[in-house]
Amino acid sequence: MSKNNVSVAVIGGGPAGLTAAYELQKLSDTHIPQVYEASDMVGGISRTETFKGYRFDIGGHRFFTKVREVEDMWQEVLKDDFITVQRLSRIFYRGQFYDYPLRIFNALSNIGPYETYKIVGSYIKWKLRPKKQEDTFEEWVINRFGGRLYMHFFHSYTKKVWGIPPSEIRADWAAQRIKNLSLPKAVWNAISGSNDTASLIEEFQYPRLGPGMMWEKTRDLVRERGGSVEMRSEVVKVNRDGNRVTSIDVRKWDEENGASDTVERVEAEHFINSMAVRELIHAFDPPPPPEVLEAADRLKYRDFLIVTLMLDHADPFPDNWIYIHSPQVKVGRIQNFRAWSKEMLPDQSTSSIGMEYFCQTGDGLWSSSDEDLRQLASEELEQLGLAKASDVIDSAVIRQPKAYPVYDGEYKESLDTVSDWLKTLENFQTVGRNGLHRYNNQDHSMLSAMYAARNIMGENHDIWDVNVERSYHEEFESKPKKKDLLKMGSAKA
Numbered sequence: 001m002s003k004n005n006v007s008v009a010v011i012g013g014g015p016a017g018l019t020a021a022y023e024l025q026k027l028s029d030t031h032i033p034q035v036y037e038a039s040d041m042v043g044g045i046s047r048t049e050t051f052k053g054y055r056f057d058i059g060g061h062r063f064f065t066k067v068r069e070v071e072d073m074w075q076e077v078l079k080d081d082f083i084t085v086q087r088l089s090r091i092f093y094r095g096q097f098y099d100y101p102l103r104i105f106n107a108l109s110n111i112g113p114y115e116t117y118k119i120v121g122s123y124i125k126w127k128l129r130p131k132k133q134e135d136t137f138e139e140w141v142i143n144r145f146g147g148r149l150y151m152h153f154f155h156s157y158t159k160k161v162w163g164i165p166p167s168e169i170r171a172d173w174a175a176q177r178i179k180n181l182s183l184p185k186a187v188w189n190a191i192s193g194s195n196d197t198a199s200l201i202e203e204f205q206y207p208r209l210g211p212g213m214m215w216e217k218t219r220d221l222v223r224e225r226g227g228s229v230e231m232r233s234e235v236v237k238v239n240r241d242g243n244r245v246t247s248i249d250v251r252k253w254d255e256e257n258g259a260s261d262t263v264e265r266v267e268a269e270h271f272i273n274s275m276a277v278r279e280l281i282h283a284f285d286p287p288p289p290p291e292v293l294e295a296a297d298r299l300k301y302r303d304f305l306i307v308t309l310m311l312d313h314a315d316p317f318p319d320n321w322i323y324i325h326s327p328q329v330k331v332g333r334i335q336n337f338r339a340w341s342k343e344m345l346p347d348q349s350t351s352s353i354g355m356e357y358f359c360q361t362g363d364g365l366w367s368s369s370d371e372d373l374r375q376l377a378s379e380e381l382e383q384l385g386l387a388k389a390s391d392v393i394d395s396a397v398i399r400q401p402k403a404y405p406v407y408d409g410e411y412k413e414s415l416d417t418v419s420d421w422l423k424t425l426e427n428f429q430t431v432g433r434n435g436l437h438r439y440n441n442q443d444h445s446m447l448s449a450m451y452a453a454r455n456i457m458g459e460n461h462d463i464w465d466v467n468v469e470r471s472y473h474e475e476f477e478s479k480p481k482k483k484d485l486l487k488m489g490s491a492k493a
Contacts, residue, residue, distance in 0.1 A: 004030055005030050005031070005032050006028075006030055006031045006032065006269050006270070007032055007034060007267070007268040007269055007270075008021075008024060008031055008032065008033045008034065008268055008269070008270045008271070008272065008456060009034050009036065009248055009266055009268035009270070009271050009272070010033050010034065010035040010036070010271075010272045010273075010274075011036055011235045011248065011271070011272070011273040011274060011275050011280075012035075012036075012037060012038075012044070012273065012274035012275050012432070012435070013035050013036075013037030013039075013042040013043070013044070013215070013219065013229055013231070014037075014042070014043060014044025014045070014046065014215070014274055014432060014445075015043065015044060015046050015214075015215060015432065015442050015445050015446055015449075016044075016274040016431045016432025016433070016435060016445045016446065016448060016449040017035055017037070017044075017272070017274040017431075017432070017449070018035065018042060018215055018218045018219060018222065018229070019073065019218070019445075019446040019449040019450060020033070020272045020274075020431060020449035020450070020452050020453050021033035021035050021218075021222045021227050021229070022073065022077075022218055022221065022222060023073075023449065023450045023453035023454070024227075024453040024456065024457075025222065025225045025226070025227060027453060027454065027457045028457060031270075031456065031457070032226060032227055033222060033227040033228075034227065034228045034230070034266065034268065035219075035222065035227065035228065035229040035230065036230050036233040036234075036235055036248070036250050036266070037229065037230065037231050037232075037233060038232070038233065038234035038235070038275075039231070039232070040231050040232055041212070041231075042212070042215045042216060042218075042219045042229065042231075043211065043212045043214075043215035043216070044215075044274075044432075045058050045059065045400060045403055045433075046058070046061050046211045046212065046214070046215060046442055047211070047212040047215065048209065048210030048211055048212025048213065049212075049396070049398055051308065051394075051396035052310075052346070052394065053345075053346030053347075054308065054310060054337075054344070054345060054346060054352045054396070055209060055210045055212075055337070055343075055344040055345075056210070056306070056308045056335070056337050056344065056352055056354055056396075056398075057210055057211060057212075057335065057337070057340075057354070058304070058306060058398060058400050058403075059304070059306070059333075059335075059356060059403070060320060060321050060335055060340065061206075061211040061442060062085075062087075062204040062205075062206065063082070063204055063205040063206055063207070063211070063214075063442075064204040064205065064443075065441075065443035067443050067444075067446075067447055069447070069450055070443045070446050070447060070450075073446065074205070074214065077214060077217050077218050077221065078207055078213065078214055078217060081207055081208055081209070081213060081217075082205045082206065082207060082208070083205070083206055083207075083208050083341060084203055084204075084205060084206075085203060085204055085205070085206045085320065085339075085340060085341070086202070086203050087202050087203055087204060087320060088318055088319045088320055088339065089319050089320055089321050089322065089323070090319055090322050090323070091153065091322070091323045091325055092322055092323065092324050092325060092326055092384060093152065093153065093156075093325040093326060094326070095326075096110040097110075097322075098110055100323065115148075118148050119146060119148045119149050119152075120146075121148075122146035122147050122148035122149065123145065123146030123148075123149065124146075125146065125147075126142055126143060126146045126147060127146075130143045131143055134171045135170070135171055136166065136167050136168070136169060136170065136171055137154075137158060137166045137167075137169035137170065137171055137173055137174045137407075138150070138155075138165075138166040138167045138169075139171060140171040140174040141154050141166075141174055153325065154166065156325050156326075156327050157323060157324075157325045157332070160324075160325075160327070160330075160332050160358060161302070161332055161358045161404075162302055162358070162404075162406065163302065163358065163359075163360060164406075164408065168408055168409060169406075169407055169408060170407040170408065170409065170411065170412060172407050172412065173407040173439060206340055206341060207341075208341050208343045209341070209343055209344070210340075210341065210344055211442075230250075232252060232253045232254060233250050233251075233252055234250065234251045234252075234253065235248050235249070235250055235275065235283065236249050236250070236251050236263065236283065237249035237263075237283055237284075237285050238271070238273075238280070238283045238284050238285065238428075239265075239285050240284060240285070240286070240425070240428075243424050243425055243426050244425070244426045244427055245271045245425060245427055245428040246267060247265050247266055247267040247268070248265075248266050248268075248271065249263045249264070249265055249266075250263065250264045250265075250266055251263050251264075252264070269427065270427050270428075270456050271427060271428045271429070272428075272429050272430075272431060272449070272452050272453075272456075273428065273429070273430040273431070273435050274430070274431055274432035274434065274435040274445075274449070275434065275435065276301070276402050276434040276435070276437075277296065277299065277415075277418060277422075277430060277434065277435055277436070277437045278296045278297065278299045278301075278437075280296075280430065280435070281293060281296035281418060282296065288421050289421070291417060292417055292418055292421045295413075295414040295415075295417035295418050296414070296418050298410045298411070298414040299405070299406075299411060299414055299415065299418070299437055300405075300406040300408060300410075300411070301401070301402040301403070301404065301405060301406060301434075302358060302360070302403060302404040302405075302406055303358075303359050303360055303361050303366060303399070303400065303401050303402065303403055304356065304357070304358055304359065304399075304400045304403035304404070305356075305357050305359060305365065305366065305373070305397060305398065305399045305400065306335075306354050306355065306356050306357070306397070306398050306400070307354075307355040307357070307373045307374060307376070307377035307395060307396075307397050308337075308352055308353065308354050308355070308395060308396045308397075308398075309352075309353045309354075309355060309374070309377055309378060309381065309392045309394075309395050310350055310351070310352055310353075310392070310393050310394040310395065311350060311351040311352075311353060311387055311391045311392060311393065312350060312391050312392075312393050313349070313350070313351065313387075313391065314338065314348060314349055314350060314351050315336065315338060315339070315351055316336075316351060316353065316381075316386050316387040316391075317336060317386055318336075318339060319336055319339060320335070320336060320339045320340055321333055321334060321335045321336065322334045322386075324384065326384075328383070329380040329383055329384065330357055330365065330376070330380065331355045331356065331357060331377065331380050331384075332356055332357060332358050333356040334353060334354065334355055334356065334381075334384075334386070335353065335354035335356065336351065336352075336353060336354075337352040337353075337354060338351055338352060350393070353381065353386075353387070355377035355380065355381065357373075361401050366399060370395070370397040373395075373397050374392070374395040374397070375389075377395070378392045378395075402434055404439060405433065405434065405437040405438060405439055407439065411437070415437050418437075419464050423464065429452040429455060429463060430463070431445070431448040431449045431451075431452050431463060432445040432448060432449065433445050435448075436448060436463070436464065444466070447466060448463050448466050451463050451466065
């Protein structure tokens with residue numbers, strides 16, 4: 001490395017880590033990113049796994065955003081490899097399929113006039129006497145949808161996803177994920193066809209070979225431009241001298257021999273992290289104060305596994321995905337990967353169905369054998385009336401730890417303690433979903449990484465205070481154009 005170059009160590013090769021490296025290279029020819037990824041695949045939870053030619057996501061990943069910089073990067077990297085996908089998703093509840101977003105006649109037909117009357121009455125009751133505080137997910141939703149609709153369409157699914165009652169989940173999660181939707185707005189959207197709620201978009205962009213295609217291409221571009229992306233390279237220690245990080249310790253591993261006893265010390269002038277913040281805090285040497293360690297230990301995660309079933313016929317249902325609210329089955333969401341892109345399948349006369357289960361590392365689901373999980377998923381697919389268990393010709397199981405940061409009653413105070421300490425570090429930033437312990441979509445994770453790269457170049461963004469609503473507002477403050485950022489980067493390099 002030239003003596004004029006500035007080394008930047010990036011921990012993690014998911015969307016946030018690779019975006020930070022990509023953005024840094026756009027801004028400067030002298031700042032050289034070195035990305036260290038513990039696994040053998042880039043993309044993190046946005047990777048695309050393969051099995052006998054079948055490609056499948058770790059949960060579906062739509063490419064939709066109103067953040068111009070993120071949209072620009074997607075198009076720069078993948079260009080013509082994007083396809084436009086028409087969204088079709090439904091909710092399965094009490095033996096019925098409900099269109100999602102809501103279609104008024106479908107909903108009324110399924111619910112029936114009596115229950116519709118009860119839902120409207122419940123909404124009016126809560127609207128006239130709303131809960132004064134909205135500390136929990138349950139309180140936030142009831143104030144906007146009424147208690148009856150909450151019990152039908154929010155309680156059971158939310159408990160299935162998080163494994164705890166919605167009354168123990170903070171309102172922050174509802175405000176971030178459901179955003180500006182309410183019962184009157186949902187009904188108006190259904191009648192008028194209008195929609196400004198991001199979670200309910202009717203079509204989206206998607207890489208033709210799955211979201212991992214985006215991050216595999218980004219990795220290649222980072223390498224082509226002089227950076228490095230090292231796989232099977234686990235960061236096990238973050239060394240600091242006071243408020244300045246000096247180096248990271250990286251342990252290499254390979255598929256045959258596992259982790260190596262050899263640890264390489266990597267020095268850099270700047271550091272960007274995207275590993276889970278709880279593990280990050282315990283990686284510091286010397287360690288943070290005891291209260292910071294204790295706060296980090298109170299941060300929790302929800303884990304996830306997907307059982308992908310290959311069937312002997314195409315398209316057992318037309319949806320991209322279906323939400324399963326029924327408490328009679330354990331599956332929480334079902335993907336139809338051919339409905340995302342036909343190129344995800346090697347044989348168009350078959351289908352690839354992702355049965356998604358929310359769980360905790362070490363619990364009964366997580367610890368089940370792959371064969372037992374195949375049997376469970378096959379039986380539940382038949383129980384839901386979507387296909388017969390005998391239609392399954394093959395399967396693959398992927399377990400994903402730390403898929404979702406948990407917004408429980410302890411998380412806010414604990415995260416504030418952790419972030420306050422991390423902000424004291426002069427040359428270290430943390431980004432992304434797990435790096436910020438924030439349930440961001442892919443675009444928000446990328447935006448936090450872009451800000452980190454810009455901070456290195458002399459800008460001043462508080463990554464912990466990134467407006468999570470920004471990407472879904474039509475009127476947000478425009479950022480400098482790319483050519484101006486490039487000039488700024490050259491001037492400050």
